[in-house]
Amino acid sequence: MGAARDWRRAGAILGIVGVLIVVPAVLTALVPTRETPVTRGTTIRLTAPGRTPDTIEFSGVDGWQQRPTGDRTTAVLDGPNGRILLVSVVNGVTDFDAAAQWRRKVLGAQAFPVREDGGKVANTYGFTGPTCRGETRAGVCAILGNHNLAVSMLLSGTDIDADLQPIVYTLRVTS
Structure with missing residues (x-):
C-alpha cells in the first residue's frame, strides 16, 4: 500500500x-515577438562601449519592423519581401583586416556562413570595407570600418537582388 x-x-x-x-x-x-515600426526618417543608433568614438547610426529602413535584442551593439529588423537586416558594431579595432575576417565568422554563427565576394563598398562618412555573400542562403553583407569601429551588416531573405548600399550610405559615426 x-x-x-x-x-x-x-x-x-x-x-x-x-x-x-x-x-x-x-x-x-x-x-508574437514585439516589434517596433521604424517611421520615416528614423535613425537606428548602436553603441559599443570602449574607446571614443563608440556610437554609430544608420537609416534607410523606413517602414521596417525593429525587433528587441536587449543588446545596444546589435539591431535586427524585418523588412519587405521577407528580408532580415542584422547590424552589429564592435569597438577597439586596431587591425581591420583581422576584424573583418572575424566578423564574417561571427555572421556565420549568428545567421549563416558568408564568404567575401571581392567587392568593396564605402560611403561619404568614412566607412569602407569588403562585401560578402551568403554561402548557403540568399544574402548580402558588408564589413565596414571607421576609426576604431567595425560594423557588420547582413541583409538576408527571399529576394536575391537585395541591396545593402542604400543602408550602407547612411552609416555614420555619431560620437
Missing part, C-alpha cells in the same frame, strides 16, 4: 514539473 502511494506522489510531482516546463514554452511560442 505504501509503494502505491509513493508512485502516485511521484507521478503527481512529475506531472507538476512537466506543466511548469511545457506551459511557459507553449505560451512563448504563441506570443
